[in-house]
Amino acid sequence: MATIEVTDSTIGPTIRDNGIVLIDFWAEWCGPCKRFGPVFEASSEEHPDIVHAKVDTEAEQELAMQLQIFSIPTLMGFRDGIQVFSQAGALPAPMLEQVVQGIKALDMDEVRAAIAAKANA
Secondary structure, three states: OOOEEOOOOOHHHHHHOOOEEEEEEEOOOOHHHHHHHHHHHHHHHHOOOOEEEEEEOOOOHHHHHHOOOOOOOEEEEEEOOEEEEEEEOOOOHHHHHHHHHHHHHOOHHHHHHHHHHHHHO
């Protein structure tokens, strides 16, 4: 699956309706974003079971502000509708693959329990 563009109106359903979603927040003028783009695209081809989405922070400034994107590129990872990863900076392919494998390996029952425990603290 190739990368898809998401917007303020499509990001919620994209995250909610898919198991694993990686989102690359980028801008046309950003050099590191342009270098990360092909790495992200290659990951989308290697992992058709994962939604690889992109948000143009220039076109979606309000969305970027809501998600507290202060530096680009920023990569966010979601699993079962829960944000499980966020990091600013362009990742080389091997590190992106580690992120993918780490998200796949998560025990989501443990993640939900940790969120519940934190909410009740």
